[in-house]
Amino acid sequence: MIKDQEKPLVPQAQAPLQRSGGMNSYLAAHARAIPPSGIRRFFDLVNASKDKDIISLGVGEPDFVTPWRVRDAAVHSLEKGKTQYSPNAGLLELRESIGQYLSNQFQLTYEPANEMIVTVGGSEGIDLALRALIEPGDEVLVPEPSYLPYSPITTLLGGIPVGIETFAKDQFKLTEESLRAAITPKSKVLILCYPSNPTGAIMTYEEMLPIAKIVEEHDLIVISDEIYAELTFTGGKHVSFAALPGMKDRTLLVSGFSKAFAMTGWRLGYACGHRDIISAMLKIHQYTIMCASTMAQVAGIESLTKSGMEEKDRMMESYNQRRRLVVKGFREMGLECHEPQGAFYAFPSIQATGMTSEQFAERLLLEANVAAVPGHVFGKGGEGFLRCCYATSVTQLTEALDRIGTFLRSLEQDG
Amino acid sequence: MNDFKLSILDLLKEDARLSAATIATMLGAKEEDVSAAIAEMEKDHVIVKYATVVNWSKVDDEKVTALIEVECTPERGRGFESIAERIYLYPEVKSVYLMSGAYDLLVEIEGKNLKEVASFVSNKLSTIESVISTKSFFILKKYKQDGIIFEEFEDDHRLLVSP
Numbered sequence: 001m002i003k004d005q006e007k008p009l010v011p012q013a014q015a016p017l018q019r020s021g022g023m024n025s026y027l028a029a030h031a032r033a034i035p036p037s038g039i040r041r042f043f044d045l046v047n048a049s050k051d052k053d054i055i056s057l058g059v060g061e062p063d064f065v066t067p068w069r070v071r072d073a074a075v076h077s078l079e080k081g082k083t084q085y086s087p088n089a090g091l092l093e094l095r096e097s098i099g100q101y102l103s104n105q106f107q108l109t110y111e112p113a114n115e116m117i118v119t120v121g122g123s124e125g126i127d128l129a130l131r132a133l134i135e136p137g138d139e140v141l142v143p144e145p146s147y148l149p150y151s152p153i154t155t156l157l158g159g160i161p162v163g164i165e166t167f168a169k170d171q172f173k174l175t176e177e178s179l180r181a182a183i184t185p186k187s188k189v190l191i192l193c194y195p196s197n198p199t200g201a202i203m204t205y206e207e208m209l210p211i212a213k214i215v216e217e218h219d220l221i222v223i224s225d226e227i228y229a230e231l232t233f234t235g236g237k238h239v240s241f242a243a244l245p246g247m248k249d250r251t252l253l254v255s256g257f258s259k260a261f262a263m264t265g266w267r268l269g270y271a272c273g274h275r276d277i278i279s280a281m282l283k284i285h286q287y288t289i290m291c292a293s294t295m296a297q298v299a300g301i302e303s304l305t306k307s308g309m310e311e312k313d314r315m316m317e318s319y320n321q322r323r324r325l326v327v328k329g330f331r332e333m334g335l336e337c338h339e340p341q342g343a344f345y346a347f348p349s350i351q352a353t354g355m356t357s358e359q360f361a362e363r364l365l366l367e368a369n370v371a372a373v374p375g376h377v378f379g380k381g382g383e384g385f386l387r388c389c390y391a392t393s394v395t396q397l398t399e400a401l402d403r404i405g406t407f408l409r410s411l412e413q414d415g
Numbered sequence: 416m417n418d419f420k421l422s423i424l425d426l427l428k429e430d431a432r433l434s435a436a437t438i439a440t441m442l443g444a445k446e447e448d449v450s451a452a453i454a455e456m457e458k459d460h461v462i463v464k465y466a467t468v469v470n471w472s473k474v475d476d477e478k479v480t481a482l483i484e485v486e487c488t489p490e491r492g493r494g495f496e497s498i499a500e501r502i503y504l505y506p507e508v509k510s511v512y513l514m515s516g517a518y519d520l521l522v523e524i525e526g527k528n529l530k531e532v533a534s535f536v537s538n539k540l541s542t543i544e545s546v547i548s549t550k551s552f553f554i555l556k557k558y559k560q561d562g563i564i565f566e567e568f569e570d571d572h573r574l575l576v577s578p
Contacts, residue, residue, distance in 0.1 A: 043576040050575060058576035148578045197578075321426070321441035328440050371575055392571075394430065398437070 034152040038377030042361065046371045055400040057388040058371040060197065062344070064262040064318075064391075066299070067311040073302035074266075074295045082298060086291045089282055090118025090270070094297045097304040098270055106229065106240045108253070110272040117282050118270050118292045118300075122227045122256035125271035127153055128281040129223045129252045130189070134159040138188040143174040144379030145347075147197045147225070151379070160186070165380035168338050168349060172201035172381070176210040183218050190220050192241055195228035198378045198387035199347045200340020202232055205239045212244045221277075222251045227269075228343040230260035230312065233320045235341045242272075249274045259344070260312055261303040266296040319344050319390070322397055326390040329401035333408055344391040347375065351384040353411055361386060368407035370400050416461070419444070420452050424461070427453075428562075431465040470565050472557070480509070480525050480557075481532050483540065484518040484550040495519060498545050507535050518550070529553070 019025040024032070046058060065071075089095065095112035102108040110116050119125040126149060134140060136158030142150045144163040151161035164182045166172045174192070192211075194203040203211075215222055224241040232238040242251035256269025269292075271281060285291075302308055323340060330337040330348040337348035350360045357374035364370050364386075375385030390397060422442050426433055435453060439446040456462045471478050485502075489495050495513055502522055503511045509523040522540070526532035533551070541549050557565055 037578070039576060039578050043574075046575045054575065056573075056575040059573045060577040061573055063571065063573070324443050325437065325440050373576060394433070394437070394441075 030156050030158065034155050037148060037152075039148065039373060042358075042373060042377070045362065046365060049365065049369075052369055054365070054369050054371055055392070055396050055403070056371040057390070057392065057400055058373045059389045059391065061264040062259060062262040062315065062391050063393065064315050066262050066266070067303075067308065069307060069311070070261070070263070070299045070302045074299040077295055077298040082294055084294060086118075086294045086297055088286045088291050089116065090292060091294070091297045091301070094118055094301050095270075097301050098272075101304045102240075102253075102272065106238065107243055108240055108248075108272070111275075114275045115278055116270060116272045117278055117285060118268070118297060119256070119285065120269065120289055120292050121258060121267040122225060122254050122269035123149065123267075124285070124289065124292075125254035125256070125269050125281075126150065126223065126225060128284055129254060129271060129273075129277070130154060130157060130159070131284050132277055132280040133189055133221055133223075133252075137186060139184060139186040141179070141182055141187055141190040141220075142379070143192065145172070145196075145198055145375060145382035145385070146191075146379055147193055148378070150191045150193075159188075162187070163380040166199075166201070167381060168336070168347075168385075171338050171341075172196060172199035172347070173203055173207055174211060176214065179211060179214055183214070183220075187218060187220060189223055190215060191223045191225065193225040193227075195232055195238070195342025197228065197343050198345050198373070198375065198382070199338075199385075200343045200345045201338075202235055202238070202342040204235055205244070208239065208241060208244055212241070212247050215250065216246060220250070222247070224251050224253050226253060226255045227259055229255060230316060231319060231344060232342040233323060234339070238342070252277055257300050257303055260316070261300075261308070262315060263296075263299065263303065266293070266299060268292055268296045268300050322390045322392075322394060325394065326388065326397055326401065329397075329405075330388075333401070333405040335408070344389055346388045346390055347385050348388065349384055350386050353408070357383055357386055364404065364407055367410070368403040370403050370407075419448075420456060420461075423449060423452055424456070427462070427465075468561065468563050470557075472565075476527070478525050478527065479529055479532055480523060480554040481536075482552045482554065483522040483524060483536060484514075484552075485520040485522055485540065486518045486547040486549075487520065487543075488545040488547060489519075490545065498543065501543060502540065505535070505539060507532075 092112060095116045095118065098116060099110050099112045102110060130153050134154060134157040138159045139162050140154040140159050141162050141164055143166050154161040162182050164178050166174055194201060222241055226240055229238040240253060242248045242253050252271060252273035254271050257263040326346050327337050327339065330346060335348040335350065337346055340346050350357060353360060357376050361372055361374035364372060373387040375382035375387060423438055426438055426441065435450040436446050439449040487498055490497060499511050499520060502508055507524050507526060509525050512521045514521050524532050524535060526535060536549055536551055540546060559565065
């Protein structure tokens, strides 16, 4: 008998493709239309030098491992043989826990039976929401700099992403004027992501009120990506857009367990909103995903218990301490850095160096062994900034700040 | 103990080398307030010492540690205080706890080898007048001590860059 590894690898002859232009010519136009992720190029560059002593501030996830009690709950469920599909919308017990959690934390009321769906991460929630809402030609308003997927998914659906630039002088908040300026008769959906990846900006109740007024005036639907809701450090507790007067029905809330509960790899999220939108999303989810991973859902239930919430609070306090450290560090080395009030990113300006953010990030990586994401990949308004994730140990952060400081001084000497 | 001091202790117990300036930044406080609070806690013996947690199993001259359950007769008026003191003053003794339950004192002893620990127990500990009996348990491996896990299994597995 021949063992697998001893079998000779002979490429089999393939039936020739009949279209000229190779396999690419078989790809759907919409798949070709979406641009490759700007972060990808930088990822490859960092990975190429990963054998060096790189400190990465380029991550987008907590440095905490999922609390043990949560991991243990999932292990226990596996031992008990809970390896089957869950209901399409997710385990009812989890949906009830989420409902209770949203009510306690953000004064939101959603019916677990028909206003809620458990998704594979917040990402699937965003995808489902856009698929349920966007038709070719619809315009989707996206305040930028922004998390990457909103625009490409819109493009995939034939929709038109409309970036709205936000500025450091406004602390990267969406202003009434710029929103008004971007609206056309084709505008259908406004995507909000506050606290913001990558800027760390938040929107307070008072700041969102005029936005809500415009939303009502122009009959928009809001997809509010509140994955960083728990990570709000100054400016008061997070306020959900859905909690604004009259906004619950026209807001589709997307969130998940990744950031606040350190559960990125579990891929567990949820979406809540008007039952008609949820029901359309559920239909798509049934055909494409079936259900989120059952063991992850069991872990999610444990995360929302009293002890799980205490673990979460401990992590939030630790992010806040490191946030203060990193912002002070940047300011002391002469980089302008607006106060990030939420999420776990600082977004300092590197405009004073005269370099583009891509040049700066590349040289910082190669010359100082620190990886951070150049701001331009996050769309309009990102050029000239650098996204630095401070979810890393104090020792590493301090060392990274030292290295960046030394790098900046070397730039000055070069003149 | 106020919350401010507790927050300082929380940071220091994880990393005793954090400077007052860094702690002040992390807590959003003034450096002089942090320094004053630390000085006060040092004076009050809340902060007893800034020591290093060593994984001795990685050091060539490995040490032997044993936990000894000690049953003893308390003294009138002083309870277990003076006998505990007679025991903890020995440098071989790493820790002494007064326990509820079947025995009275739990004593942690460290020695170069098994023989040294055994000889300490039989020559020094058991011969103390009020000691009735001792039971020795040798520690074979330390997995976690004072909240610190010795195995290095929680490395950073994150992708270097993610959106």
